[in-house]
Amino acid sequence: MVSAPFAPEFLEMLNDHQPRLRRVARLYCADADDRQDLYQEMVLQLWRAWPHYEARPEVQVGTWLYRVALNVAISDLRRRSRHPAAASLNGPDLPDLAAPPPEGPDPDDLAQLYRAIERLSNVEKAFVLLYLEERSYAEMADILGITQNNVRVKMHRVQDKLRQLLTQPA
Structure with a gap:
């Protein structure tokens, strides 16, 4: 065809x-x-x-x-x-981010952030993505099909969860 x-x-x-x-x-x-x-x-x-x-x-x-x-x-x-795919023999995959500029974020910090994000649920990941894209709460509500108040509540919970994940020992 x-x-x-x-x-x-x-x-x-x-x-x-x-x-x-x-x-x-x-x-x-x-x-x-x-x-x-x-x-x-x-x-x-x-x-x-x-x-x-x-x-x-x-x-x-x-x-x-x-x-x-x-x-x-x-x-x-x-x-x-x-x-699930077969387990990798090379250990966990780390993000293949482009090299940040010298004044950019520490690659270890970025890797830690990505590992924390990977531990979020699918919906929580969507909130993080939209937040990083600097979407307004109105846009998030429209994209996700929920109210703006619900976006605020869930966004606050996701931020708290990420903070908690980032402070836990690796």
């Missing part, structure tokens, strides 16, 4: 939002190959959903994109947890 080529509008949207999709993949996959597979699955699902999005122009593209990407990531995580 031959598929239709990507619409120029879709490709433009994808290029504009590629870093966000990659951050979602990073948050839900520690392994680089798994991240790439998840990213490709997100692109596929976005392409499949594109005609539905074009029919509802009142929805912001960023909100729609996050909904699709988070749903794909959580579904993929559930699927992988039902069929």
Whole structure:
């Protein structure tokens, strides 16, 4: 079966939002190959959903994109947890972050933060991602389908949990 080529509008949207999709993949996959597979699955699902999005122009593209990407990531995580991969002989995977500038954060601190984030639930990870993307509580509520007050409460709980995880000995 031959598929239709990507619409120029879709490709433009994808290029504009590629870093966000990659951050979602990073948050839900520690392994680089798994991240790439998840990213490709997100692109596929976005392409499949594109005609539905074009029919509802009142929805912001960023909100729609996050909904699709988070749903794909959580579904993929559930699927992988039902069929875990063989254990690595090289020890735990640490994030493959680009080298930060000299005045940037300490790589050990970033690794510790990613390990703490990996211990959060799927929903808590979504809150962290949206927070790091500097989304407003109104945008978070819209993306996650909950009230702004609920976002505030859950965000406070996630922040407390992360603080607790970061103060625990490794």
